[in-house]
Amino acid sequence: MLDALAPRDRRILVPNLRETTLARGEVLLEPGEDVMHVYFPGRGTIAALVLHLRDGKSAEAVMIGAEGALGGIISNGDKPAFAHGVAEIAGPALRLSTDALDEAKLRSPSLRDHFARYADCLLAQALQSVACNAVHDFDARLARWLLATQDRCGQKELKVTQDFIADMLGVRRPYASRIAGLLEERGCIKRGRGTITIVDRAKLERQACECYTYLRRHFELVLPGVYPSYMV
Amino acid sequence: MVNSNARGTDSAPPLSRIVPPTNQILKLLPRAAFDMLAPEYVDLRRGQCLFEPGDEVTHAHLPLDSAVVALVVPMRDGRTVEATTIGREGAVGGVVSRGYQPAFTRAVVHIPGSAVRISLKNLETAKRTVPDVHDLVSRYADCLMAQLLQSVGCAAVHPLEARCARWLLLMHDRLQQPDLPLTQEMLADMFGATRTYVTRIASSLQKRGAIASRRGLIHIESRELLEETTCECYNLVRQHFERVQPGLYPALEP
Numbered sequence: 059m060l061d062a063l064a065p066r067d068r069r070i071l072v073p074n075l076r077e078t079t080l081a082r083g084e085v086l087l088e089p090g091e092d093v094m095h096v097y098f099p100g101r102g103t104i105a106a107l108v109l110h111l112r113d114g115k116s117a118e119a120v121m122i123g124a125e126g127a128l129g130g131i132i133s134n135g136d137k138p139a140f141a142h143g144v145a146e147i148a149g150p151a152l153r154l155s156t157d158a159l160d161e162a163k164l165r166s167p168s169l170r171d172h173f174a175r176y177a178d179c180l181l182a183q184a185l186q187s188v189a190c191n192a193v194h195d196f197d198a199r200l201a202r203w204l205l206a207t208q209d210r211c212g213q214k215e216l217k218v219t220q221d222f223i224a225d226m227l228g229v230r231r232p233y234a235s236r237i238a239g240l241l242e243e244r245g246c247i248k249r250g251r252g253t254i255t256i257v258d259r260a261k262l263e264r265q266a267c268e269c270y271t272y273l274r275r276h277f278e279l280v281l282p283g284v285y286p287s288y289m290v
Numbered sequence: 291m292v293n294s295n296a297r298g299t300d301s302a303p304p305l306s307r308i309v310p311p312t313n314q315i316l317k318l319l320p321r322a323a324f325d326m327l328a329p330e331y332v333d334l335r336r337g338q339c340l341f342e343p344g345d346e347v348t349h350a351h352l353p354l355d356s357a358v359v360a361l362v363v364p365m366r367d368g369r370t371v372e373a374t375t376i377g378r379e380g381a382v383g384g385v386v387s388r389g390y391q392p393a394f395t396r397a398v399v400h401i402p403g404s405a406v407r408i409s410l411k412n413l414e415t416a417k418r419t420v421p422d423v424h425d426l427v428s429r430y431a432d433c434l435m436a437q438l439l440q441s442v443g444c445a446a447v448h449p450l451e452a453r454c455a456r457w458l459l460l461m462h463d464r465l466q467q468p469d470l471p472l473t474q475e476m477l478a479d480m481f482g483a484t485r486t487y488v489t490r491i492a493s494s495l496q497k498r499g500a501i502a503s504r505r506g507l508i509h510i511e512s513r514e515l516l517e518e519t520t521c522e523c524y525n526l527v528r529q530h531f532e533r534v535q536p537g538l539y540p541a542l543e544p
Contacts, residue, residue, distance in 0.1 A: 068292075069339030075303050090533075107439055109440060109442075111443055111447055111448075111521075111522065111523075112411040112447075112521070112522050115447050117441075117442065117443035117446045117447055118442075119438075119439040119440075119442040119443055120439070120442070120511035123415075132386055132427055132431050132432055132434075132435040133429070134424075135430065135432050136533050137428075137429065137432055138530075138533055138534065140435070140436035140439060141436075142438050142532050153529075174386070174387060174388045174389070175391065177386045177387070177390055177431075178386050178387035178394070180435075181386045181387070181434075181435060181438070182394040182395075184360060184373075184435065184438035184439055184441075184442055185363060185373040185394060185395055185438060186363055186373075187373070187442040187445075188363075188371075188372075188373040188374065188438060188441040188442050188444075188445050189363035189365070189371035189372070189373050189482065191364065191442055191445035191446040192371055192424065192445040192481060192482045192483075193369060193482035193483075227447030228443060229445040229446070229448060250469075266353070267366075267423075268365065268366045272363075276392070279379075279391075279392050280387075280391055280392070285467075
């Protein structure tokens, strides 16, 4: 997302960007706490907004990689966070104070426009996922999630456990494991210890629901070239 | 198609007719910004589309009174699934994107009524020149996003009965009266569920005395029972509204 900024706009942000490394599970936003920082996951790093529901259940609401940022993107910062912001896949990230971002947006209309465009893509992600979770079968949703994860981490081998997937997709662990087994039988993935390898991406794309393509297309329309494509 | 309701304003009643405004955003907007915003009064007919996916969005619509607009996602198989509803607490179109971007969803009027529309060009000018307008719109956008984020989790995890109860409570809050002009068929379409399934849930809610189905409308018999049936999502989102912008969420009049 930052790479796609005009050089002039990038220069405005650079003095305030801090390099950091996100550990798996690191909490970036806590519900109810004021958002003070925006995080930009680097290539390969994945963060998410996660909801903790009653009875120990949880679900991922949106996934965010190098195409985006989390922390005050929609609200323009300085408001209590609603969801947990968590690092899903460890890696580098850049951090910026929301004050510095606000100031930069005042200075540059094109920078403000860039962030509004990404906010629109993030909103689209949430809109699509409400509908997807309401009507699509779990194997299609799992395939969609694996594709989105691979786009962002850029690896064949995803460092995720089946339990983690169950928690992110809001299903019981044995069920997640059974459906992952189904995708394995169909030759899309291979399950390892703490990893899932995508062995045939084209096949996996055919298992996924249309939500995956719809969102990619919206990203391409609104922010051309920003969505990370996984090269086979 | 830009806007199917881009009707002239010749016949529109003067804005004074909507004072006091029954849209929470209008209520909170600084009066000084009204001239700049040049809001126009429009009617919303049931089933009317405000925009389709891919359309350029040029106006924000702020539903008044009982009008409710849904953002729906058309799926490959022809189903259209509701992602959220927006009533008197909010605004439809360009709130986050600032407009002039292709719309991602379809916006369709679920419950007819009136609305005020504001051109996004005027809204952007007002946001730039009146900090309170910018702040209010950002706060509403944050609440809308919170509602969506919660709904992603809710749709993944919670049973349809709890989700139905949540949906009915949201409608009750916006319409401020217990007769919701909706049929069970409409409810089924919104949830992307089969009609038989929704009918079963509706009759279970009816048996327990929470709702009553009448010709073309659903009557809320007991709000308390719906609150007992719904998931935590209803309260979490409501609390977020109240924390981020007091007065934005429509409070039921006692």
